[in-house]
Every structure is written in structure tokens, then in C-alpha cells.
Amino acid sequence: MRATTIYGPQDVRLEEVPDPRLVRPTDAIVKVVAACVCGSDLWRYRGVVPVKPGSRIGHEFVGVVQEVGDEVRTLAPGDFVVAPFSYSCGVCVNCRNGIQTSCVRGGFWGGPDRDGDLVDGGQGEYVRAPLADGTLVKVPEAPAEDLLASVLTLTDVLGTGHHAAVRGGAGPGKVVAVVGDGAVGLCATLAAKRLGAERVITFSRHADRQAVARSFGADDIIAERGEEGAAALRDLTSGPGADVVIEAVGNQASMEQAIASARPGGNVGYVGVPNGVSQLPIKVLFGSNVNLLGGVAPVRAYIEELLPDVLARRIEPGRVFDRTVPLDDVAKAYAAMDRREAIKVMLRP
Template sequence: MRATIIHAPRDIRIEERPDPVLRRPDDAVVRVVAACVCGSDLWPYRGVRPVEKPHPIGHEFVGVVEAVGDEVSTLAVGDFVVAPWAVSCGECPQCLNGVHVACDHRASWGGTDEYGFPVDAGQGERVRVPMADGTLVPVPGVTDPEEGLLKSLLTLSDVMGTGHHAALAARVGPARTVVVVGDGAVGLCGVLAARRLGAKRIIAMSRHEDRAAIARRFGATEVVAERGKAAAEKVRELLGGVLDDSV
């Protein structure tokens, strides 16, 4: 199969790799239907984070299950699945508390699992997924999504979940006032999450006109374009000097 391999900063290549196979009874093999580039993929690409050795890259993808191990109970061949950023068991105390990124048995896409077996990454044609029951999220009733739905499902792999987690951590809820700092992908998804969670007033801090427009479309009731102290003063002005409920 073909897969994306990062060798060094600004050195990414498409290479032939062995097709993944089931190595553990809790594994699944997924055919990747769509993947995207995360902002954190750009850190090693730009040299912000070192690349110690060539390895597969990509952790945001969706696809179709092609094979499952004997111990996999929640997935079947043909299921359309979302693969989240964290490879996790779903059963340890961390996972049961909803902190899958801190799973006791966590593995990383493009790295190795706790048994030393290589784990493929999302920017390739196929992926072996360890701990498939705990990692993959099946999408009921979906087998071949059209492009619009496919893009929406792909956001659930990482960025939308990150924005939603931030909103939950900030205790966003019905009738609350929310200030969202930042207009990148996570910030915009935070705006969307705040609307879904019922916030009555959502102030988005954005200095880019195109992103501010998206923030409004996602549910922002106001946009603050100022930066630094001026931004804080503008928020206080909008809120009448009263501390907002959630940031």
C-alpha cells in the first residue's frame, strides 16, 4: 500500500509500505476513505518538533473496517468508522473518566503499540488499529457517505472533539455566556460546540474577517477583533464589566 512518511522537516514522501495485518485479537484493519492534515502535523514538518526517524504520519481519518480480530465485539467488516486522535483501550480508569488521551495502554498513530508492533498512520491507504473496540467509533447507517457528510465526519476525528472538550471543560451550558479565544480550527469548533451546548451569548475573539464570518455562521453572537489589553477591555465593555460564565 501507499502511505505518507515524514523523513525530516519539509521532507515528506509517498512510499510503498506492507499492507497491515491483524497482529493481536483486539486489532482491526481499516481502509482509509478520507484523511486530513492536522495543525500538529505541521510541527515536525516545519522543524518545531524533531523527527527522530522516518515514520508514517497522520492521525485524523475515517474509513471502512476490512478485518477484525477474534476479540473485537463492537465492530464488523463493512462498518464505517471514525478514528480519533488517541489509540485507547476504553476500559482503564483514564478512559472511563473520558480522558482517552491518557489511556494506560495508549499507542500513537505512526508509532508502536505496547507489544512493540508498528501502528500505521492515517495518511495511508490502510491502517492496523490496536484496541479497536476502544479506539474506533462506528457510524450507524453510514456505508458510503457523500462528500458533505464525509467532511463533517472527518472533523469528529480530532478538531471538533477538541473544541467540544474545551467547551465542556469551561462548563458551557444552557443560557451561559461564553468567550472563545482564538479563531483557528479548534476555536471555531469551540464556537460550534458552545452553540450545541445551549449557550445564549457567544463572543468570538477573531481578527481575521474570513474566520470571523465562519464564527458567526457557527453561532457567535458577537466578534471582538481587538488584541491584547484592548481585546480584554472590549469584552468587559460588552459584558458590562461582569465576568463571563465561560472562557
């Protein structure tokens, strides 16, 4: 089959690799129907996170089950499934606590599993999915073509934005600010409104992203950044800051902007992979009682809750996709996201 590999900065390739096969009786083989490129893939694409040349990449995919191991109970060939961006057993204490990203048996797509066997990345034609009963969520029927983008967001960006909103405490009566206008930040805007936030203010300087944020329910947009952005937020709300701030970028400036935008006693829900955060300002957090909540989103915990709203088209998170390319053009997809020409690119094998 063909799958995406990464060799180093700016060097992703589509290569011929071995077809996956069932390795353990809890595995399933999934034929990928749609995949995509994540902002977090860019950490490796840009060389911020080093890679082993030839590594598989991609952690967001939906598809159709081809084959299941003998111990798989809840899935059968032909099922359309959503794969969260990490695989997990569903029964260990961390999974039961809703933190499937800390599953004691789980891991991430594209690397070796705990026994050393390769787990395919999502940006390919087929994937061996370990712990299939715990990991994959069956969609009642294969989604219509025009729903595919929104269903695909359940693999990562919608659940990640939702996690930030949940951890931050977005809900009725709350003023929520969102730092980050990438796919996660936009989905966080949508999630905060979906949870009933009174007012959502999204920081963005890009007209196309502002338009998506508005369509997701943002009440206000602030173009300023940093301390100027936080000051604009205080002016706009005539108050000491937002009750909830969502940080969906993961660099030092965005984290500082998020903390500066929170009112005393407020919450920062952060889900941006903090590869760019060198120092948390502990004395600022302490002095203002701003809480820091979040982490790598256990999106598996949220798929069943969010899926009905997607299928019923009550929310349209798929709007974060502004480009679709064949899998053959995966290198172009990375380049477009790296140059911020596209918010998020869907790949079709």
C-alpha cells in the same frame, strides 16, 4: 500501500510502505476513506517538535473496516468507522473515567504501540487500528459524500472544541469567549452554542474564519488580540470578562489572552497543545480565581454524543474544511495550512 511520512521541517512525503496486517487479535484493518491535516501536525512540520526522519504522521481518519482480529466483537468488515485521534481499550479505569487519552493500553497513531509494533498514521491508505472495539466507533451506515467532512471532524477538532467547552462549563446563561480561529477554535464556538451558551464571542482577524465562526453561531467577533482583545471583550460585555474562555491555540500569547479575558472566578478551558506556553502566570490565576481546565481531548468520550447531531445535519462542523486534495498532494496540504492559506485540508486516498 502509500502513507505520509515526515523527515523534518517542511518535509512531508507520500511513500510506499508495507501494507498493515493484523498483529494482535484485538486489531482491525481500516481502509481510509478520508483523512486530514491537523494544526497539531504543524508543530512537527515547523520543527517545534522534533521528529525521527521517516516517521508516519496523521491522526484523523474515517474509513471502512477490511479485516478484524479474532477477539474483535463489535465490528465487522464493511463497517464505516470513525477513529478518534488516540486509540484506547475502553475498559481500564482511565477509559471508564472518560479520559481515553490516558488509557493504560492505548497510544497515538503513527508511532509504536506498547509492544513496539508500528501503528500506522492516519494519512495513508490503510491503518492497523489496535484495541479496535475500544477505539473505533461504527457509523450506522456509510455517510453521504457531503456529510463526510462533518463526520471527519469527530476524529479530533469537533471533539476537541467540545472538550474545551465542556471543561470550561459553557452552557445556558454563560458568556463564552474563544481564543483561536483555527479548526478547533471554530468547533469550540459551535460546541459552546450547541451546549446552550448565552453569548459566544470569537477572536478572529481573518474574514474567512470570521464567516465560519458566524455560521457556527458566534454572536460577536473581536479582531483585537492580547490585552487589547481582553479589554474589547470587557467593553463589549460591559463586565469583568467572560464566564468561560476557550483557549485553542497553545502559545504564550494566546494563553495570556485567554486568562486576561476571563472574569474573576471564571474558567479557561484549554485544548491547544501547549508547545508554545513557556510560563503559566500562576499569581494572576491565583489572585483572580481563574480556573484552568482541559488538556488533550479524550474525543472518544464524545463521538457517540455528537454523531447523531452530525448525521442529522443539526450541526455542520465540516465547514472548517476549505480545501480537499488527493492524498498524493499531502505536501501541498501541509504547506497551505502552514501558510494559513487554508483553515483545514481534507485528504482523499
